[in-house]
Amino acid sequence: MKKLITSTFVAIAAIAIYACGGGEHKPIPGTEPKGEPTAASTVAAANPKGIGKFQNVEVPAALDHSMADKGEAVSKTKCLSCHKLSDEKLVGPGWKDVTKRRTPEWIMNFITNTEEMLEKDPEAIKSLEICLVRMPNQNLTDEEARQVYEYMRKVDGVK
Amino acid sequence: MKFRTTIALASVALATALPFGSCKPKSNASAVGGDAAQKAYVAPGKHDEFYNFVSGGFSGQMSVYGLPSGRLLRVIPVFSVDPEKGYGYSEETKGMLTTSHGFTPWDDLHHTQISQTNGETDGRWVFANGNNTPRVARIDLKTFRTAEIIELPNSAGNHSSPYLTENTEYVVAGTRFSVPTDNPDVPINTYKENFKGTISFIGIDKNSGNMDIAFQLQTPGVNFDLASAGKGPSHGWFFFSCYNSEKANTLLEVNASQRDKDFVMAVNWKKAEEYIKAGKGVKKQVKYAHNIYDEKTHSTKSEIRTEVLSLDPTVLKDICYMIPCPKSPHGIDVDPTGEYMVGSGKLAALIPVFSYQKMIKAIEGKQYDGEYDGIPIIKYEAALYGEVPKPGLGPLHTQFDGKGNAYTSFFVSSEVVKWNIKDLKVLDRVPTYYSIGHLMIPGGDSRKPNAKYLVAYNKITKDRYLPTGPELSQSAQIFDISGEKMQLILDFPTIGEPHYAQAIAAEKVSKNSTKIYKIEENEHPRVAKGEGETKVVREGNKVHVYATAIRSHFSPDNIEGIRLGDEVYFHVTNLEQDWDVPHGFAVKGAANAELLIMPGETSTLKWVPDRVGIFPIYCTDFCSALHQEMQGYVRVSPANSNVPLAWSMGTNNGSNTASKAPAGGSTGKAKK
Numbered sequence: 001m002k003k004l005i006t007s008t009f010v011a012i013a014a015i016a017i018y019a020c021g022g023g024e025h026k027p028i029p030g031t032e033p034k035g036e037p038t039a040a041s042t043v044a045a046a047n048p049k050g051i052g053k054f055q056n057v058e059v060p061a062a063l064d065h066s067m068a069d070k071g072e073a074v075s076k077t078k079c080l081s082c083h084k085l086s087d088e089k090l091v092g093p094g095w096k097d098v099t100k101r102r103t104p105e106w107i108m109n110f111i112t113n114t115e116e117m118l119e120k121d122p123e124a125i126k127s128l129e130i131c132l133v134r135m136p137n138q139n140l141t142d143e144e145a146r147q148v149y150e151y152m153r154k155v156d157g158v159k
Numbered sequence: 160m161k162f163r164t165t166i167a168l169a170s171v172a173l174a175t176a177l178p179f180g181s182c183k184p185k186s187n188a189s190a191v192g193g194d195a196a197q198k199a200y201v202a203p204g205k206h207d208e209f210y211n212f213v214s215g216g217f218s219g220q221m222s223v224y225g226l227p228s229g230r231l232l233r234v235i236p237v238f239s240v241d242p243e244k245g246y247g248y249s250e251e252t253k254g255m256l257t258t259s260h261g262f263t264p265w266d267d268l269h270h271t272q273i274s275q276t277n278g279e280t281d282g283r284w285v286f287a288n289g290n291n292t293p294r295v296a297r298i299d300l301k302t303f304r305t306a307e308i309i310e311l312p313n314s315a316g317n318h319s320s321p322y323l324t325e326n327t328e329y330v331v332a333g334t335r336f337s338v339p340t341d342n343p344d345v346p347i348n349t350y351k352e353n354f355k356g357t358i359s360f361i362g363i364d365k366n367s368g369n370m371d372i373a374f375q376l377q378t379p380g381v382n383f384d385l386a387s388a389g390k391g392p393s394h395g396w397f398f399f400s401c402y403n404s405e406k407a408n409t410l411l412e413v414n415a416s417q418r419d420k421d422f423v424m425a426v427n428w429k430k431a432e433e434y435i436k437a438g439k440g441v442k443k444q445v446k447y448a449h450n451i452y453d454e455k456t457h458s459t460k461s462e463i464r465t466e467v468l469s470l471d472p473t474v475l476k477d478i479c480y481m482i483p484c485p486k487s488p489h490g491i492d493v494d495p496t497g498e499y500m501v502g503s504g505k506l507a508a509l510i511p512v513f514s515y516q517k518m519i520k521a522i523e524g525k526q527y528d529g530e531y532d533g534i535p536i537i538k539y540e541a542a543l544y545g546e547v548p549k550p551g552l553g554p555l556h557t558q559f560d561g562k563g564n565a566y567t568s569f570f571v572s573s574e575v576v577k578w579n580i581k582d583l584k585v586l587d588r589v590p591t592y593y594s595i596g597h598l599m600i601p602g603g604d605s606r607k608p609n610a611k612y613l614v615a616y617n618k619i620t621k622d623r624y625l626p627t628g629p630e631l632s633q634s635a636q637i638f639d640i641s642g643e644k645m646q647l648i649l650d651f652p653t654i655g656e657p658h659y660a661q662a663i664a665a666e667k668v669s670k671n672s673t674k675i676y677k678i679e680e681n682e683h684p685r686v687a688k689g690e691g692e693t694k695v696v697r698e699g700n701k702v703h704v705y706a707t708a709i710r711s712h713f714s715p716d717n718i719e720g721i722r723l724g725d726e727v728y729f730h731v732t733n734l735e736q737d738w739d740v741p742h743g744f745a746v747k748g749a750a751n752a753e754l755l756i757m758p759g760e761t762s763t764l765k766w767v768p769d770r771v772g773i774f775p776i777y778c779t780d781f782c783s784a785l786h787q788e789m790q791g792y793v794r795v796s797p798a799n800s801n802v803p804l805a806w807s808m809g810t811n812n813g814s815n816t817a818s819k820a821p822a823g824g825s826t827g828k829a830k831k
Contacts (some may be wrong), residue, residue, distance in 0.1 A: 076692075077678055078734065081690045133784055137736070138737065
């Protein structure tokens with residue numbers, strides 16, 4: 001037993017040196033305790049594009065109506081239980097003017113990379129501190145995320 | 160108890176007196192070696208190497224443990240209702256427990272069997288048998304849920320089951336209790352004339368796993384106990400142990416122990432297939448239920464079937480053969496090479512090992528010892544490879560390590576004995592706590608055992624854990640068998656009375672695990688895909704609530720216009736698309752259970768209000784910081800009331816913000 005404890009300590013020490021002590025605490029995406037927000041350990045510097053694979057989303061000035069319609073259908077199933085189209089908070093923040101407040105990259109990264117964003121992105125963390133319910137990752141595809149963004153634009157008055 | 164203690168003490172004393180190298184422990188404390196804890200230790204966050212699917216016995220459920228940690232990972236309801244998961248309570252799962260007797264909410268789950276491809280466990284399905292109201296179930300290992308249950312006609316006590324052929328062509332089911340099959344109303348003491356056995360071969364669809372009884376064999380009225388499929392060279396054969404060749408119908412403990420030898424029945428199922436192709440099967444009128452859970456509609460399809468194809472081996476002579484086996488055999492196990500069949504008599508003091516090749520030669524040379532009820536009896540010596548002399552008392556079951564060794568459990572002498580198949584010499588023995596039944600090596604009944612651990616499943620626990628009143632849990636013990644000697648590394652309590660178990664390398668299963676049900680693919684007839692689709696519909700005295708659940712509210716959460724005498728059906732769709740976020744649903748006073756609804760799933764609770772009043776509904780599975788707020792109210796008015804049917808996210812006396820502009824248009828009122 002003693003031997004086990006000693007070797008465990010050695011192992012932990014080794015990990016600590018190697019990973020600067022942070023590595024062991026990072027939850028595997030999607031496996032964090034249900035609903036209980038964890039204190040963000042490492043907050044990245046604010047990046048208006050957020051954290052995730054979307055770093056350059058090209059958005060034409062005019063609305064793509066067919067894409068927005070698809071986005072509306074996805075939203076009705078997966079988003080609008082918790083978000084209102086007005087500026088009122090329901091479970092999550094209201095969507096009004098969200099496309100004016102956030103970059104398309106930030107929104108799409110938040111939709112698809114929810115866990116990491118809630119962990120590290122200062123803006124997402126601020127939001128969580130208000131809502132206190134972690135946004136569920138609703139497993140949208142990249143395409144669906146883009147469609148939802150287009151629908152948000154439509155709601156915000158883009159023609 | 161006293162007697163057992165005395166034996167234990169005696170063996171401890173004996174062990175102390177024995178020279179070095181004896182494997183009997185000096186005491187319970189020293190039964191475990193110094194590094195045992197390390198061998199069983201799986202650090203927090205690390206995963207186990209094996210899934211262990213353990214029979215839940217009279218609980219009717221199957222438990223899933225991690226090996227080597229002994230962590231309980233899951234309890235899968237199979238033949239018994241489970242209020243924790245709503246299984247057998249929700250409208251969608253009630254049908255899974257349909258039998259020809261109607262809703263049958265309990266069974267006695269005896270054995271588990273993982274599907275195989277080319278004689279190796281493949282991690283697709285686990286099968287289980289119900290011993291009481293004869294059934295076989297298939298559990299899907301993507302979802303760890305019971306996907307299908309088939310009832311067995313002409314059977315009473317499905318015990319030698321659900322053993323599989325090496326490509327999962329068939330799962331078998333032999334009746335433990337023989338019964339009259341044609342005219343059920345006969346005097347019991349006409350057993351010898353009227354009672355018959357049956358063996359069912361259930362065909363498995365290669366892709367879907369769906370079960371269908373391919374044929375039944377009519378057999379003598381013995382008690383079939385266990386079974387093992389041939390493999391490799393003996394593929395095409397199946398072996399069944401049976402007792403009560405005396406055909407006694409009372410006090411079997413004496414009357415079925417008269418003969419020195421009972422039988423192992425060898426079945427040539429390839430030959431049976433040929434006879435069926437040749438049209439030799441006879442269709443019999445029967446009645447049995449077949450239930451399939453459809454993952455698209457989240458519902459059970461249940462049907463009663465009325466026909467089974469039957470073969471008579473006393474006419475079709477070369478399907479079945481009897482091999483004498485001492486004495487009251489409980490187990491029969493075929494080794495990984497497919498050449499050796501290890502029998503065991505629970506009242507015998509030796510282990511007979513039969514040879515497949517010798518058996519075939521004996522059949523070719525007609526080395527018979529007469530017939531038993533029209534079935535040829537092969538001469539014992541003609542099929543025998545050899546006997547393991549004096550291995551212990553009461554051999555039951557044998558598993559293999561794929562390195563030429565066999566491990567046999569001994570119920571009476573409470574031990575596991577390792578012996579070599581070739582020279583039949585005992586190599587090692589370890590005590591168990593206490594009265595071991597089955598034992599298991601991962602893949603230990605397949606062509607490729609993964610022989611790192613052996614688990615003993617014990618019938619009696621006695622003093623192993625803190626006492627819990629007159630009833631104690633059963634216990635399992637894990638042995639490291641990677642070395643020459645078995646080493647006890649851990650024990651853990653189990654559910655019900657475990658019988659057989661199976662284990663499989665974790666990666667064969669975990670990579671396929673379902674995380675959510677895709678809501679786009681939900682074809683439940685009463686699904687609400689989003690709060691915009693939630694509504695309440697009256698159909699006569701039935702009220703259907705199409706509701707949704709998401710962190711942290713239901714839609715609707717205020718329902719009015721229910722009248723006494725109504726039947727209310729809550730069809731709740733979980734809108735989450737995130738792993739490990741089920742929602743629960745419960746109603747005050749419901750004579751039912753909760754629902755536990757997986758992400759993307761729709762599940763239905765039937766509620767018949769018994770009084771006028773306000774009834775809270777709430778989520779039972781902690782889901783978010785605001786889980787406690789996930790609740791609502793249902794108003795039940797008198798039968799003659801004219802309160803209109805209405806549903807909404809509430810009006811809060813007209814001042815609630817949420818009701819002003821409901822997202823997705825969830826506030827609604829039905830036209831009267």
